[in-house]
Amino acid sequence: MDQVYLILIGAGIIIMLLAFFLQRKTPDDAAAIPTQRLTDKAETEKSLQRLSKQFKQETALLSAEWQETRADLLHEIDLLKKRVEQLEQQWNERAAHAQVAASAEQGQANGAQPAAEDVDMLALRERYRRVFELSREGLSPDEIAKRLGAGRGEIDLIFALAQRNERGFADA
Template identity: 40%
Template structure:
């Protein structure tokens, strides 16, 4: 892939060389002075052109090597960054798993031991969550049916501001779960 610029540049150099030779030959035919040039001058001009072409090809090769080296270095840097990010993701996933376990164990304890205040029992956190989930699902279902916020608020017995907040904070996944 990186060799293509070299070939293009070498081809352009050869084309320039051919054009120069063509113009030289043309000038020879057009002018009598050019015909009288000695064979040594022609040989010297060719040698100069060959040297120029060799310098050009050498310069192109050096530039190509520099580009390849820079690309390799960039690739190594990106690989290093990617490895660090993958390591960070693994760390975060393990931390998330630990938090989920901790949350699940605390939810289990909360559901087993309902709090009581006087003669009334405080409902379990799980039941509250289910009630809210059903309420949100119903709100999204009514919205899909085409009801306005005021009509939804009236049917659910909720305030318009509360519904606006629910709809604005809901992620697309939560809206999709309203179908379930």
Template identity: 25%
Template sequence: MDQLYLYVALIGVGFVLFALTRTKAKTVSQATGAPQQERELKMALDEFMNGLEEENARLLDSFTRLQVEYKQQFGTQQQQIEELIERVAELEGRLTEVETQPSSPPVPEPKVSTAPTTVSGFAFNEKYARVAELIRQGQTPEQIARFTGIGIGEIQMVIGLSEREES
């Protein structure tokens, strides 16, 4: 048991010595380097704060620029929308005018005789006789093609034959 007290006493003395040497080292370092460390810490903190302020200023400028661009773009789009609305209203007005105007009567299909016609000994069938009749009435080949469903080449051939007959 005596040994136990001896070990406990030795451990206690070791702690006291350690504590005394530790506080001396701290007070020596604080006395010589404390103001310099404070200055370094203060400078680092000032640099950090200046960096934050610069970054905030850049972000604020970017945000302001984006806000101005957005307002301009929004204004342009609003103007385009208003122009489109006006155009739609104008076109709707024109459409109602066209709908309310009496429509012109449809062009009657010319009457064609169904009897075969001969041109210089060439007998036309009903289809070509109708083309010849429309030619005599002064219709254009495109109009005749629409009425009869015959190709323009065939119509021109009939026109050529009709001209030969007349001369």
């Protein structure tokens, strides 16, 4: 039994010594934690500075690319405007030549061919005639518009003009 007491007393002394040493190391660990936090903070700040510097460099590169692309596009737009002006000038010249040629041909034929206005008027009259023909067949204005490939507003206008024209004859 005495040996049990000796073992218990020895274990108690060992536990007390371990507790003493652990208490002593704890303040050292506590001092190490703020130092570690300071190094972590410094590393984080350095990383943020590197990231900020990299971001500024990339922004500068993208800005330069954007400016270059913008300048290229403006140059292309100028070239296209000039090309359009050239094409319009050529178009106007050809239209003037065609008009002169048509006038010359018309002068040579001495009225053998109908003028362009007469052709347009004939086509318009034929279109009106077809609208009224389909109306007499009982088709609605929507169906007439679909069949002739015209807009509903055009069909309504034709009917409105015809009614106004009929009223004009009735008044006379």
